[in-house]
Amino acid sequence: MxxxxxxxxxxxxxxxxxxxxxxxxxxxxxxxxxxxxxxxxxxxxxxxxxxxxxxxxxxxxxxxxxxxxxxxxxxxxxxxxxxxxxxxxxxxxxxxxxxxxxxxxxxxxxxxPDNPQAAGGFRMEAGFQSEWFTPYGPAAGANTYYGLLYTRHMYEYGTKPEQMAQVAVNQRFNAAKNPLAAMREPITVEDVLNSRYINYPLHILETVMPVxxxxxxxxxxxxxxxxxxxxxxxLLGAGVSQGYDNHWYMPDMTITPTVYSAPKAYAMAGYGPKDMQFAEFYDCYTILVSCCLEDAGLIPKGEAG
CATH class of the missing domain: 3.40.47.10 (Thiolase/Chalcone synthase)
Structure with a gap:
């Protein structure tokens, strides 16, 4: 279809x-x-x-x-x-x-803050994750998963913290032009690297902020x-793909579902990565932006930095 x-x-x-x-x-x-x-x-x-x-x-x-x-x-x-x-x-x-x-x-x-029920967020039931994973360390939610993904990307491709920090700088630069954005103050690579660790190698200025x-x-x-x-x-093209809740179950932690959904969207639209002039991905963590850029074919795998 x-x-x-x-x-x-x-x-x-x-x-x-x-x-x-x-x-x-x-x-x-x-x-x-x-x-x-x-x-x-x-x-x-x-x-x-x-x-x-x-x-x-x-x-x-x-x-x-x-x-x-x-x-x-x-x-x-x-x-x-x-x-x-x-x-x-x-x-x-x-x-x-x-x-x-x-x-x-x-x-x-x-x-x-005075009415937690107003958030409209997700409420997950207790399951195998809380029973089998959390007691052994991965208790910081998505920070754990993306910290592992970041570490694996560093191991596989030699990615440097300075390269990931630049992603945060770029995203903040874009947000500064949006009057509806929550974080509009410019930051530098040094600001990112000097911010405290949330889960190594992720700094707080590389992590998602709920708004x-x-x-x-x-x-x-x-x-x-x-x-x-x-x-x-x-709408010219669309593709949908679903990965796993826990990244360590994926065949390759550095590959996101974008590697499957992007080709579907390109094929439907009749365009390819080289035709793209603008790209926007969910930017909860610097490493996810980088992996999505790679998996969408916009840059070779391992060269997001």
């Missing part, structure tokens, strides 16, 4: 992103960006007949709270940092197959998009 040119984003909404947002809830923030996206597209709430939410925020609650009617399609997509990209693919499939006309995606969290905020977008068919208020953004 090819989605090339069959669907488009026609409206978006986004709040500023902050360390926390006291007095706000995930539902409230999602309602705010949903209203922005609907207005941006020139639609009415009644036009929305499909809904996708970030995992942990249930479609029924969102629909009730913001007053949309997803009678034709609703699903919750919980794939951590890749959720929005996967949601776009799901929405495109839904509209191109005639399941829904306008699909709204919302994601957000409040991180209200509060919300985003939304609306997807419809290419034909409907032509009749709306603003120029649409067409």
């Amino acid at each position: 090819s989605l090339r040119g069959k669907a488009a984003i026609v409206g978006i909404g986004e709040t500023p992103h902050k360390r926390s947002w006291p007095g706000r809830s995930a539902l409230g923030l999602c309602a705010e960006v949903a209203a922005q996206a609907i207005d941006d597209a020139g639609l009415r709430r009644e036009d929305i007949d499909g809904l996708i939410t970030m995992g942990g925020i249930y479609p029924a609650r969102v629909a009730e709270y913001i007053g949309v009617r997803p009678w034709n399609f609703a699903v919750s997509a919980g794939l951590m940092g890749s959720t929005s990209g996967v949601a776009l693919t799901i929405a495109a499939m839904a509209v191109s197959e005639g399941i829904a006309n306008y699909v709204l995606f919302v994601a957000g969290g409040a991180r209200d 509060a905020g919300a985003i939304a977008f609306i997807v419809t068919t290419a034909e409907r998009a032509k009749t709306l208020r603003k120029p649409p953004v067409y």
Whole structure:
């Protein structure tokens, strides 16, 4: 199945992103960006007949709270940092197959220190990880996994801390140009290397910082998009792949699912890595950005530094 040119984003909404947002809830923030996206597209709430939410925020609650009617399609997509990209693919499939006309995606969290229930985050049940892994060291969540990935990349390819630090500097440089970004102050390689270790060789300025905020977008068919208020953004190619929760189970820790999903997107779009002029990856850790650049074919494996 090819989605090339069959669907488009026609409206978006986004709040500023902050360390926390006291007095706000995930539902409230999602309602705010949903209203922005609907207005941006020139639609009415009644036009929305499909809904996708970030995992942990249930479609029924969102629909009730913001007053949309997803009678034709609703699903919750919980794939951590890749959720929005996967949601776009799901929405495109839904509209191109005639399941829904306008699909709204919302994601957000409040991180209200006075109301932990407002965060809208994931709640994982106890399982084999807490029983068999945590007692023996890997207890720092994703910091552990990405520290191991970073160490393995250093071992396999001779990657230097200075090279990974430059990734953080570049990301902060980009954020400085975004008025909605949470961290806009410039940093240097020395700042990164002098910041405290979280899990060797990861420094705190190389690690993800949970923030509060919300985003939304609306997807419809290419034909409907032509009749709306603003120029649409067409989806040309998409690919989805899923790895493992624990990186040490992967055949190669330095390879991400991007190595499988990117070729699918390129093939559908009819373009290749050499055609790309802009790339954006989930940047929770400097090492993940580097590995995704490699696995997307934008640079040779092991040369991200």
